[in-house]
Amino acid sequence: MRIxxxxxxxxxxxxxxxxxxxxNFYSRKKEKxxxxxxxxxxxxGALLVGxxxxxxxxxxxxxxxxxxxxxxxxxxxxxxxxxxxxLLVKKSDSMAWKEGAATFLFISVGASISLVSQxxxxxxxxxxxxxxxxxxxxxVIYLMNSSFASLLYLIGITCYSCEAGYWSNQIDQPYLxxxxxxxxxxxxxxxxxxxxxxNFVRFHNLLIxxxxxxxxxxxxxxxxxxxxxxxxxxxxxxxxxEGIPLFQKSxxxxxxxxxxxxxGSMIILFILSFSRFWNHLAISxxxxxxxLFSREMIPVLLTTLIALVLLYKKIRTQxxxxxxxxxxxxxxxxxxxxxxxxxxxxxxxxxxxxILFLGVSTIIIGLQLNHIGVLNLGLLIITVLIICRFFDxxxxxxxxxxxxxxxxIGFFLMNYRMLKSRKNEN
Amino acid sequence: xxxxxxLIVVFIIVSxxxxxxxxxxxxxxxHILTFGKEFKFKIAPVDPSDPFRGKFVRLRMEADxxxxxxxNDWQSKEVIYLKIETRSDGxxxxxxxxxxxxxxxxxxxxxxxxxxxxxxxxxEYPFDKYYMEESKAxxxxxxxxxASRDTANASFVTVNVIDGEAxxxxxxxxxxxxxxxx
Numbered sequence: 045m046r047i048x049x050x051x052x053x054x055x056x057x058x059x060x061x062x063x064x065x066x067x068n069f070y071s072r073k074k075e076k077x078x079x080x081x082x083x084x085x086x087x088x089g090a091l092l093v094g095x096x097x098x099x100x101x102x103x104x105x106x107x108x109x110x111x112x113x114x115x116x117x118x119x120x121x122x123x124x125x126x127x128x129x130x131l132l133v134k135k136s137d138s139m140a141w142k143e144g145a146a147t148f149l150f151i152s153v154g155a156s157i158s159l160v161s162q163x164x165x166x167x168x169x170x171x172x173x174x175x176x177x178x179x180x181x182x183x184v185i186y187l188m189n190s191s192f193a194s195l196l197y198l199i200g201i202t203c204y205s206c207e208a209g210y211w212s213n214q215i216d217q218p219y220l221x222x223x224x225x226x227x228x229x230x231x232x233x234x235x236x237x238x239x240x241x242x243n244f245v246r247f248h249n250l251l252i253x254x255x256x257x258x259x260x261x262x263x264x265x266x267x268x269x270x271x272x273x274x275x276x277x278x279x280x281x282x283x284x285x286e287g288i289p290l291f292q293k294s295x296x297x298x299x300x301x302x303x304x305x306x307x308g309s310m311i312i313l314f315i316l317s318f319s320r321f322w323n324h325l326a327i328s329x330x331x332x333x334x335x336l337f338s339r340e341m342i343p344v345l346l347t348t349l350i351a352l353v354l355l356y357k358k359i360r361t362q363x364x365x366x367x368x369x370x371x372x373x374x375x376x377x378x379x380x381x382x383x384x385x386x387x388x389x390x391x392x393x394x395x396x397x398x399i400l401f402l403g404v405s406t407i408i409i410g411l412q413l414n415h416i417g418v419l420n421l422g423l424l425i426i427t428v429l430i431i432c433r434f435f436d437x438x439x440x441x442x443x444x445x446x447x448x449x450x451x452x453i454g455f456f457l458m459n460y461r462m463l464k465s466r467k468n469e470n
Numbered sequence: 471x472x473x474x475x476x477l478i479v480v481f482i483i484v485s486x487x488x489x490x491x492x493x494x495x496x497x498x499x500x501h502i503l504t505f506g507k508e509f510k511f512k513i514a515p516v517d518p519s520d521p522f523r524g525k526f527v528r529l530r531m532e533a534d535x536x537x538x539x540x541x542n543d544w545q546s547k548e549v550i551y552l553k554i555e556t557r558s559d560g561x562x563x564x565x566x567x568x569x570x571x572x573x574x575x576x577x578x579x580x581x582x583x584x585x586x587x588x589x590x591x592x593x594e595y596p597f598d599k600y601y602m603e604e605s606k607a608x609x610x611x612x613x614x615x616x617a618s619r620d621t622a623n624a625s626f627v628t629v630n631v632i633d634g635e636a637x638x639x640x641x642x643x644x645x646x647x648x649x650x651x652x
Contacts, residue, residue, distance in 0.1 A: 103603060103604060104601055104603050104604070105603060106602065106603040106606065114496045114500075117492060117496075118489065118492065118493075121488060121489065121492070122489075125488070128481070129478070129482075129485070132474075132478055132481055135474060153488050156492045157492055157495070159492075160492045160495045160496055160499075161495070163601075164495075164496075164499040164503075164637055164638070165526075165597060165599060165600055165601055165637070166495075166499070166596070167596060167597065167598050167599050168596075176491060180487065180488050180491060183480070183484040184484075187477065187480060187481050187484065
């Protein structure tokens with residue numbers, strides 16, 4: 045909308061005071077936009093300068109003696125520390141400077157350690173290097189109040205958990221990842237409290253969700269089947285997180301949790317809808333005490349307990365009938381697992397029925413809300429279920445063909461009906 | 471004002487810890503290079519398709535495997551201690567290895583099991599890369615290829631060892647340090 049303020053004043057639509065307020069409002073908004081750009085360029089600049097210095101020193105000048113090379117390894121770290129120290133003493137409020145300097149310091153900590161390793165030809169252990177780097181960089185987030193350093197930290201600890209837990213075939217599990225993650229949470233909560241609609245919060249949500257989903261699997265060792273409960277409970281936590289007062293304010297911000305929770309739960313359910321998993325479980329059914337005292341039980345208990353607390357909170361404020369079925373999937377699965385773990389055929393029937401129910405209920409919610417996206421999501425769930433069943437059932441091509449035609453017509457009719465009713469409403 | 475002072479004091483402490491980590495590494499490696507016992511490890515011919523990655527030479531020691539009675543006991547990536555001695559030809563040899571750090575005298579190196587195959591445990595040495603100036607890499611690469619085919623003139627690395635920790639000192643090709651290649 046284009047507003048010509050002088051014209052509006054002339055025509056007596058608004059007073060001079062209102063016109064001043066409007067122009068002040070827009071100039072403040074513009075200033076915020078410029079500040080954001082400064083932060084982006086500050087961080088990008090710091091990243092490039094840091095990496096540039098690192099590359100120059102990493103050239104490994106053979107003309108220099110070992111001692112001089114070792115001293116040079118400290119240069120980026122010292123420069124970054126002096127810059128950050130100066131900003132702290134000056135008590136600079138410039139977000140761009142703080143973010144930029146903190147990013148530079150973050151990179152420099154890792155750079156100086158890897159440069160020393162290179163100078164002395166030490167191959168080293170990537171997971172130990174990442175662990176030391178992240179531990180030394182954690183205080184930078186809080187001291188410099190830097191969101192970008194916090195994002196880099198989340199990426200770093202995730203790389204550490206992957207390297208130690210998946211890639212390097214290490215014998216020790218990266219338990220320290222969870223401690224490192226917990227240590228970063230207070231900053232995240234502070235950020236959410238301070239600015240719950242900012243982009244930094246969105247990026248944090250995304251990285252925290254991805255980091256936890258990726259790293260949870262590192263706990264698995266021998267009793268992999270228990271991890272399905274842990275993952276379903278984790279996704280239930282994402283779906284129920286709006287029960288925490290801090291997260292109630294912004295629906296838009298919780299979208300990443302919502303998407304991760306819903307799609308994660310559905311993917312796990314689809315994996316469990318195949319007979320392979322249950323047949324394997326029936327053959328290798330472990331003794332109960334072995335499962336109870338396994339290390340996979342720790343994440344199972346923790347995630348399920350948190351999900352139950354959040355569910356309880358939700359039930360206290362809302363009627364049970366208003367809670368979406370997807371939020372209860374973790375509980376239903378635990379029941380199926382405990383009751384029918386040794387009866388594959390029954391368990392498969394229950395899981396498939398559950399998916400069908402979720403698909404139908406999503407369609408109903410979509411119709412009630414008059415939301416075309418939710419409606420199609422429900423139809424998509426049913427379609428994927430049918431496609432999955434094509435793999436492990438011996439239905440004739442004729443029947444498969446009719447099923448597909450049926451679902452296709454369903455898609456068309458449902459969408460047509462909704463669009464038509466919308467048109468009529470208009 | 472008080473918060474600012476506390477913040478600055480904490481920042482100084484954090485900065486000192488950040489500096490202490492690389493400083494401690496330098497002290498440790500310099501100590502090993504100065505006071506450690508020197509060993510020569512013969513280098514095995516390298517895989518011609520992949521000897522150089524950027525600006526370091528990937529090294530494979532000739533003595534990189536040890537025969538064992540039971541393969542099941544050893545897991546990939548687990549930490550092992552290699553007991554080493556110098557043979558009559560002047561080169562180092564691994565004569566035993568264990569999970570526990572050797573308590574009695576004798577020299578040893580902390581390493582990892584790379585993988586286990588055909589009755590042997592293949593060792594992952596802590597010194598398997600030699601970093602060098604990137605401009606010298608192509609010339610060094612040619613020389614390294616030639617030397618790895620020449621059995622009369624063995625290529626080797628010199629390594630200093632103290633209490634299980636090893637630091638690579640030099641890479642010698644045809645009796646000449648790779649640093650002197652122009």
